[in-house]
Amino acid sequence: LRSADSPVVTTTVRGVTLHRLARASEPRGLLVAGEFDRQIPFVPKRYFIVSGVPATAVRGNHAHRTCHQFLVCIRGSVTVVADDGAMVEEITLDNPAEGLYLPPLIWADQRRYSSDAILLVFASDYYEEAEYIRDRDESRRLIER
Amino acid sequence: LRSADSPVVTTTVRGVTLHRLARASEPRGLLVAGEFDRQIPFVPKRYFIVSGVPATAVRGNHAHRTCHQFLVCIRGSVTVVADDGAMVEEITLDNPAEGLYLPPLIWADQRRYSSDAILLVFASDYYEEAEYIRDRDESRRLIER
Numbered sequence: 024l025r026s027a028d029s030p031v032v033t034t035t036v037r038g039v040t041l042h043r044l045a046r047a048s049e050p051r052g053l054l055v056a057g058e059f060d061r062q063i064p065f066v067p068k069r070y071f072i073v074s075g076v077p078a079t080a081v082r083g084n085h086a087h088r089t090c091h092q093f094l095v096c097i098r099g100s101v102t103v104v105a106d107d108g109a110m111v112e113e114i115t116l117d118n119p120a121e122g123l124y125l126p127p128l129i130w131a132d133q134r135r136y137s138s139d140a141i142l143l144v145f146a147s148d149y150y151e152e153a154e155y156i157r158d159r160d161e162s163r164r165l166i167e168r
Numbered sequence: 169l170r171s172a173d174s175p176v177v178t179t180t181v182r183g184v185t186l187h188r189l190a191r192a193s194e195p196r197g198l199l200v201a202g203e204f205d206r207q208i209p210f211v212p213k214r215y216f217i218v219s220g221v222p223a224t225a226v227r228g229n230h231a232h233r234t235c236h237q238f239l240v241c242i243r244g245s246v247t248v249v250a251d252d253g254a255m256v257e258e259i260t261l262d263n264p265a266e267g268l269y270l271p272p273l274i275w276a277d278q279r280r281y282s283s284d285a286i287l288l289v290f291a292s293d294y295y296e297e298a299e300y301i302r303d304r305d306e307s308r309r310l311i312e313r
Contacts, residue, residue: 053219054216072288073198080196097242
């Protein structure tokens, strides 16, 4: 799945892509950068950061009706399971210079957080509970249209 | 400077404000979240993450002509020195649930990074070298207009 040559790598899950971000290692530190509407396919209205997740915990387990998300593991590692109803793929994020794009209607969870993991998520919409799909069958019906 | 009651705390430096972000501590981890155009006074075009900065290094040391920035220390601590030409203030960021807003024309540097510090910066513009002010006297002249 990983490629140093190609900035965007497709997965087997519909519309889910892995994006290389800019990275500069300098004597004064490491800098990684992402541009919205460029490497990242949308402009965010919201971000959130998740940390301190127990190794056995599974987060997510929902899809979004309209919200696009972009996940960057800033520290440590986390595995994202993405499911379009036909294909399921596990993508392990362990590099702050790459991000995973999840379009709407993709069912996803995040699991196997390392103890030091910090996950940064950008969302194209503000939080709205009605925008979440928490029924897996419903997400499958919607994506098949 | 810190206040749990007020979500936005002013500093002595013109337009520089410290913003409380939403924070939820759950059995499945800690979540902190920020909304653009709400708690954060702009929508970003870009973000960058700085880590691995030596304790003696000073980063920044410039102002921006048009770019707004919002700094969040996700891990560890870092001190921001902000200067409007009349007032100088040091603000130590050590909490992922707060962010520092720097408007254009404010001269700033970041120093005293802890060894584990991770600094997340949102910028309202894409990177453009011409938009940086690297001459302190010029930034002072511009801000006094």
